[in-house]
Amino acid sequence: MTIFKHPIIEHIPSLRRYARALLGGRAEDADDLVQDTLERAYAKWHLWNVGAKLRPWLFSIMHNLFINQVVLLKNRAAHVSLDDAMELSVIANPGARLEAMELVHAVSRLPESSRTVLLLVTLEDFSYADTAKILDIPIGTVMSRLARARQQLRNMLSDTPQVELKVMK
Structure with missing residues (x-):
């Protein structure tokens, strides 16, 4: 199989x-x-089950690499390349740009576990x-992390924080 026809x-x-979303x-x-994900996938290609979905397998590899590298990436100095700065300046509507940036x-302020699920x-x-x-977690954990992430985003983006009501039994 040639590299240009690889699935x-x-x-x-x-x-x-x-x-990009994961790394802010x-x-x-x-x-x-x-690149690290693709290198790992090619190196471990023999471990992929031919009948299984390829996309979740690749995202699992990326997630595991992210978890392994998160400490290293946090310690690197943040900078914006000129290409990225040019892309940001093209947006014509400053209000929409501000909302998108918010x-x-x-x-990016969400806890890593909630952010990845979201x-x-x-x-x-x-x-x-x-x-x-x-993510190698139970489906119920996915649902609860997603609900918490959405609620936290609503609270962060609203003018008045919304209070989550809990029913006492």
Whole structure:
């Protein structure tokens, strides 16, 4: 199988999108994570079950690499490349740009466990079952982390914090 016809190739755009969202838009770190994911996938290709879905397997690899590298990435100095700065300046509507930046900032402030579930389900459109498999957690944990993440985002983005009501029994 030649590299240009490899089934992994079609998943690169979604891997890049998820990596950028996961890393708060840091394009260079995201590209490094995608490259590491692809290298690991090619090295471990013999472990992929031919009948299984390829996309969740790739995202599992990326998640595990992210967890392993998160400490290293936090210690690196943050910077924006000129290409990224040019992309940001193209947005014509400053109000929409501000809202988008607030959303990205709010998502980046979520705890890592909630952020990964939120991004996999909403941005990458994985099912709860696939998300549970990727993160190696129970499906109920996926549902509760997603609910908490959404509530935290609502609280961060609203003018008046919303209080979660709990029923006492």
